[in-house]
Amino acid sequence: MRAVFALAAFVALPSICSGQNTTKLKEQFIAENITALFQNDVGYVAASHNLRYTVEPIAIAYPITPEQISAVVKAGVDQTLNVVARSGGHSYIANGLGGTNGSLVVDLSRMKSITVDEATGNAIIGPGNRLGDVALALSDAGRGLPHGRCAYVGIGGHSGFGGWGYASRMWGMTLDNVLSAEVVLANGSIVTASEDSNPELYWGVRGSSASFGIVASLEFRTHAVPSSATAFEFLWEMDIPTASNAFIKFQSWALSGDIPLEFGGEIGFLKGSSYGLVQFAFLGNYFGPADSFNSTIAPFFDTLPPPDTAAVTQGTWIEALAAIAVGDLNTTTQPDSNDTFYAKSLMAPQTVPLTNASMTSLVTFLAEVGFNSSDFWHVEVELYGGNQSAINQVNFDDTAFAHRDTLFTFQPYASSPNLLPPYPNSGFSFVDGMVSSLTSNMPNDWEWGAYPNYIDDRLLGWQRRYYGSHYDRLRLLKSSVDPHDTFHFPTSIEEPQV
Structure with missing residues (x-):
């Protein structure tokens, strides 16, 4: 069968606000040694996986460390920009590009490390890895995860909202196997979300991750692969x-x-x-x-x-x-x-x-x-x-x-x-x-x-x-970790009503 891939309706989008200071953004990125592409730069490509959408971010940054992600987020907050994460880019409605013009995209495609602990079998996986690459790397260690069959989907978004695959009846959703996450919050702080550290954030990133921060790495429980x-x-x-x-x-x-x-x-x-x-x-x-x-x-x-x-x-x-x-x-x-x-x-x-x-x-x-x-x-x-x-x-x-x-x-x-x-x-x-x-x-x-x-x-x-009775709890979490709605896209968790 053909793959189920990406996005949703072509709409006319406003141009990027002229009041945004791209010169300052460039200076901030250069100071932190962060690669970033702006409109008219060679290599600037903001194509959505779903070509129904035409979206132009103010910039696409390519961090390689959590500290660089933090610097990008702070630069975006400084200009009151919407900041969004892009892992594999397969959002059906171009959420990974912000959904509308002028967002600051944190492209995680260069954060592709995968390490497997031989003793525990747990794996630390960078959010820019695609599912196919994850499957191959884990298989080399005799381990596996439940996830979808489209090889090009990014593990960051996949695990942030669900992650169904043919092994899920046996091992759960991808997000059920997340043991911890390293998350960059809207204030630029880098925190760990797990059962023992920031447990409410840990709850939220396993179901609506991109609304609360930029995930810099994920620790997964992996499974011994079956013999056949x-x-x-x-x-x-x-x-x-x-x-x-x-x-x-x-x-x-x-x-x-x-x-x-x-x-x-x-x-x-x-x-x-x-x-x-x-x-x-x-x-x-x-x-x-x-x-x-x-x-x-x-x-x-x-x-x-x-x-x-x-x-x-x-x-x-x-x-x-x-x-x-x-x-x-x-x-x-x-x-x-x-x-x-x-x-x-x-x-x-x-x-x-x-x-x-x-x-x-x-x-x-x-x-x-x-x-x-x-x-x-x-x-x-x-x-x-x-x-x-x-x-x-x-x-x-x-x-x-x-x-x-x-x-x-x-x-x-x-x-x-x-x-x-x-x-x-x-x-x-x-x-x-x-x-x-x-x-x-x-x-x-x-x-x-x-x-x-x-x-x-x-x-x-x-x-x-999408979220059932969990939505009210998600809104409270949003107000706690992202009170100014920095991580905003068309279907991000909304701020609580006052």
Whole structure:
């Protein structure tokens, strides 16, 4: 399946305020030996991963130490600039560039150290590392983390807001494995956030990190990699009744209690070859013994017709990750890609499963309205829950992540026809329609959530959809560590109402 990558709607943005003193900024950066690029400098590139957005920061700074991050933050505060962190740059709505013109971007791409303690297995990871690079480095030490399969996503943002991957039912979200973080606050101080030091900040950076400071390094609990692993991807073309029944069976299997924690996967929908058809994909990783893979998936797989295509790779942990990854795990082999798209999310609670009517409604919408769309599109239905899933075993208030009762996370995604701007207005209503086809067939009081790493600046009531009842606590933390809203972007945590 195609990767789910970056951002959201093209808007006209104001020019950078002429009152901002770029000369002073340059002098401050030179004094601290900080590399920074300003508009008209050779190499200044502020391209968003999602080309729907055109954003021009006042400057992009490239610190290499926490002390340099502190100096950048202080320089931004001195001119009352919005300061934002950019790790991998895959924010769906260009939050890593500030979302609007004139922000000061702290680009962390040069902070890429990774060290693994041989005794504990804990790893100190720089926030500028991409997921593929993290996977390779940890694998060399026989260790692993749960994280997404898009190799180019940055670990800083990924772990700051969630971090789901095929190992998450076994090991939790990426953020669940953060033991401590080194954070630069708005006053320039460099602090440690952990259970024993600044525990409230530690709570907040595991769910809404970028609103409270710039994370300079992360300490992770890593895991011994399994002795074998399987990557799989099966694809069918199905009519509406067959695909709807397959979707229903997938939920039944997820709720049955028969899925071991070593299984991680999702189903996906893509455009069919004719009206009334969809492509139905079943893909993921299995981290149990290779000879038990077929029996593990059999309760679901045996309810389906024979697949049109099948790809199964069995080998080591890293071979299985590479087989299902989007992009080369070694991200230096080729440049990152761009797209022009709109994406949303819906996190479906396990306590109130999807109705058959809602699942059939989504499939019907995709097979009919989706076929007539000129956009490239897909819907991913990621399995979070099931019996004893590590994601849902974490106490609700232990981290700022607010969705500990999730069964599935949906990600509907549509690109422009040629993947380039302009983005068609019809794309917004099409993606919105994917979500409403589900919600309109669920109870009116259905408490669905949304995933902060699939950020959508058109989502009404985003504060509660993303953060649930944790939002008020997050606002109090914001007022404590960033009272002047220095770390501001379109969906940053808001200051408490006075």
